Amino acid sequence: MSPPKSSSGKTVKPLILGVYGPHQPSILSAENIAEFRGSTGIPPEIEIRFPEAHESLENPPPGYGCAFEIFFSACGLSFPLPELIVKMMFELGFALPQKCPNFVRTVMCLQTLGEQFDYKLSLADFLQVYTVKTGRTKGTLYVNPLSGLKVFDDLPEKDEKWRKSYFFFPVNELTFGHLSISISDYFECGLICPIFCEIFSRFCSQGQIAWDSFSCERIRESTVRLRGRSLVCSDPISTSEMNYREERACRLAEKEAKLNMAAALAEGKARLPTKKSGSSAPEVGGTPASPAGPFELLAGATDPSEPLVIVIADSSDEPREIAAPPVSKEAFWWSQLPAN
DSSP: OOOOBOTTSOBOOOOBOOTTOOBOOOOOOHHHHHHHHHHHTOOTTSOOBOOOTTOOTTOOOTTEEEEEHHHHHTSOOOSSOOHHHHHHHHHHTOOGGGBOHHHHHHHHHHHHHHHHTTEEOOHHHHTTTEEEEEOSSTTOEEEEEOTTOOOOSOOOSOOTTGGGOEEEEEOSHHHHTTOOOOOOSOOOOOBOOHHHHHHHHHHHHHSOOOGGGOOHHHHHHHHHHHHTOOOEEOOOBOOTTOOHHHHHHHHHHHHHHHHHHHHHHHHHHHTSOOOSSOOOOOOTTOOOOOTTOOEEEEEOOSOTTSOOEEEEEOOSSSOOOOOOOOOOGGGSTTOOOOOO
8 A cells, every 4th residue: 555645745654653753754865964964064974874764763773873953954063972962961861862952052052152261061060050851742851941040042932843854873983072981870960160150150241142143153163172172160069978057058159159140141131132022932842840940850761661750859958869870771762872
C-alpha cells in the first residue's frame, strides 16, 4: 500500500515510533546539508549525514549523535561543541536534542557575555541564574530564570518546524573536543561564587544584552576565542563541611548577592531601546513556572520508559543536599556520548 497523501497532494512520510515518539522524519536532504554546512562554517572533515527513512532522533547510527539544524543556523552553536554544553550533558544526564532552541540560545549568549568580559562561565554559574525543567513535549527540556535574573527578554517566541530538521554527526574529538570528562556520582552546585556575582553584574549593566545583538557570528567568534584563552573562572562555595550557622550566614549573603545581580540587570535593561512588543513567552514545548521557583537539577533516570526526574534543592534555611545518580547513557533517548 502506498504512503498516504496530504490534502495538497504531497506524500506524507510515516511517523517513526519510539519511547519518546512518535517522531517526524527529518526533512533535511544532502543538498540541505551542503548549504547548511557552508552557512554555519562546519569544516569538511566533520561528517554530517541526514537520517534515512527509518532513522529518527532516538536511533542514530552507532557512534553518532543527533542535533537540530536550528541549533547551528539560529542559535550560534558550533563544532566542537562548547565545553559548557558537553558538561551539561554529562553532569545533568541528557542528550543534545532534548534541548529546546531557546535553551541553547540562553547558554550560548551567557557564555558569550562572560567571554567578552574575560570570564569563563561554568555549569555551576549557569545554575545559579537559570533552572532546567522538563517541557510539555515528552523528553524535552527548557530553562527558566530565577526571580529577577532573566537576562534575555526578547528571545524568539516560536521557531517554525524546527523539530523536522535534524541530522547525525560522529561522536569524536572533532565534535566533542579534547575534554576528559567523567560522569560524576555527585554534582554539587554549591553557593554562588562572589567572582561570578561581580562579573554577572558587570556584563549585565555594561554589556550588550539585547538578543538581537547576538548574531551567530558574534557567538561563534566568542566560542573560538574561548578555546584559546585562559580566563577567570568561579570557585563555588561548598556547604558540605559547614555547620548550620555558617551555612545559614552564607545563604543570606548569597540572597543579598542575587538581589545586587538583579539590580545590575535591571540597570542594563533600562539602557536598551524600548520595544512595543512585550516580553517573550516561555519556550514552545515548555511549561510556565513561577520565576521564584525552587532551584532545580535534572537527575538521571534509570529506565528509558520513565519520565525524566527533576530533583529539587531548596534555598531555604533548611537546605537539603542532593546527589545526582550515575547517568546511564542507555537510559536516555538517543544519547551517544563518548566513552569515559
